[in-house]
Amino acid sequence: MSTPAEVDADDLRYADPDNPYLTEPDTDFAPVADLDAGDAAAEADLLRDAIREHDHRYYARNDPLIADRTYDALFARLEELEDAFDLEASDSPTRRVGGGTLEELGEVEHAAPMLSIDQSGEAEDVREFDERVRRELDDAEDVAYSCEPKFDGLSVEVVYENGRYVQAATRGDGRVGDDVTEQVRTIRSVPERLAGDPPETLAVRGEVFIPRDAFQAHNRERIERGKEPFANPRNAAAGTLRQLDLEAVAERPLDCFFYDVLGWDTGGSVDDDGRAASQPDTHIGELDGLGSFGLHVNDRAEGAEDIEAAIDYRDRLLDEREDLNYEIDGTVIKVNDRAKREELGTKARSVRWAFAYKFPARHEVTTVEDIVVQVGRTGRLTPVALLDPVDVGGVTVSRATLHNPDEIDSLGVNVGDEVRVKRAGDVIPQVAEVVESHSDRPYEFPSECPVCSSEIEREGPLAFCPNGLACPAQAERAVVHYASRGGLDIEGLGEESVEQLREAGLVETLPDLYRLSDRREDLADLEGWGETSADNLIREVEASTEPELADFLAALGIHEVGAATARNLARHFGTFEAVRTAGEAELAEVDDIGETVARTVRDFFETEQNARVIDDLLDYVDPQPDDTETGDALEGVTFVFTGSLSTARSVAQDLVEAHGANATGSVSGNTDYLVVGENPGTSKREDADANDVPELDEEEFAALLAEHGIGWPPGDEEE
CATH class of the missing domain: 1.10.287.610 (Helix hairpin bin)
Structure with a gap:
């Protein structure tokens, strides 16, 4: 440079x-x-x-x-x-640089109402706006306009007194907004002190936003850390400004354009027309004045001699939209002369002197801004395309899965390509095809884990990080899963709190949870915690030191081992050590576990990194042997459940297994009954139909159990 x-x-x-x-x-x-x-x-x-x-x-x-x-x-x-x-x-x-935490957002009354403006995407509506303006003005011969981008961010009011920054507030209801003075103070494009010769009090309206390149970089970082990315820059900016943690605000790449004057007070000095002295007569002049004070003013603002010139401006800006480093969704056309603005006045919620000429929404085709590889809880590496936000079926999409390395090669996709996006099953966005390629070859999938740098392993079309629980990305997600309802249900350990504990260096791997009692003061000192919260969490963790074997196996987050499979493993082997040392052939003998799952379980326990973590964990946790006594009333019968029952499905699975039946997760030719509750899925019913498996509703299921002396719900057994 x-x-x-x-x-x-x-x-x-x-x-x-x-x-x-x-x-x-x-x-x-x-x-x-x-x-x-x-x-x-x-x-x-x-x-x-x-x-x-x-x-x-x-x-x-x-x-x-x-x-x-x-x-x-x-x-x-x-x-x-x-x-x-x-x-x-x-x-x-x-x-x-930020620091500290606000207890809540106060309220601020604006220096002048922050009103909205009428808008449309049709040129004829813009011309009708011009006609209304001319009808309502006494002197309509010479109406000129100012034109500027319509920023897609969050509107704020910023107030300076004697050239010094004193206050900022969100738009709110237009008259009263949230006090975000300290949050906006962290934005480096918002000066703490004005330059030049500003008025005694200056209240300006601005738009807080995140630049497009910074937004993609920030989303990349979030995905690599296993966090959900922001949907679009506007949501990211709005959510950030309402954060109470000022350090978190300062870390996010906020920017701000200033584009209007809400108050200009020179301490009583006025010109011949009764306006504040030195306040420019035109909007373009005001923007020049704000720039001279050191405020960040957009360089695309310009004057238009008539409405047709303003329409041409919008069309030119639409062509240049993709080259801008900030999101815009149209242009704002304003009467340039301030005296004419005052004559036109306002309506209840909007001004009469401005109109927004909107751009058409982006649909389906967009640009791949970046490709980032996300590390899942089981070590699977999933490539994710970060997109220029696009409307797909009424939903703004800013990322799409690329599934695996083979899918990337099949699509031939790389950064910079224009792609068509679809929502699979109307839920998960994915790249359907490359519309126009701007690269010589497909994206090259990394050979190392992006988080821990371990050399990746391929399993068919899939890629995995083999570092197990020693990989920070897998470790953090493992802790979240371990504490979840699908694990040991440790209250107070959600995704955000686990991230906070990791960033503070208190919890790196699972065993660290059980060492928190030794660091009680450090835990209590964390933002938002305190002694009571620290003690509650420590009690919750200590209460999980003797879990049921099935719960502990499910909590470890072994790939393909959910609650049902964990129960089958626990009942078959009885103790954790027996499960841990079982060979593939022994594992494959367990109900509902085939060769693939058996190999996955064996690989998990044989991975050196996982073994070290588990050995450490067993110093604190004693999984209780499974001593479930099973009857044989349903021996040899296989059930599959779908939909919601009056009691949790897991209870039904436990009940039939306790009486000798098998409860599996998928329908096959070996399935005897598919029990169908409320709002069932379609795939299991289709499989049942294809395999001639009879369906039972809950009442028929209860009758079948009664025939074998088993009550439903549990507790209704016959004497």
């Missing part, structure tokens, strides 16, 4: 041209111990001015003066000085 040797003084907003930290700064700083308080304060002032200028040039003008690493060195030096000499400054750039 080239750095200019000097910069035009007229081009600066926050720093003097002779500021030593402006261009080619020397980052070989003197030791803090060699400075006195006066020298430190003077150096800190120069650093703050320079960093404000660098923020403005980088975020508002996309014209940086120095390299990123140099900026980081300046910022770190300022933090060092402020800490060492207690140099507090309310508008210091270092306040943007």
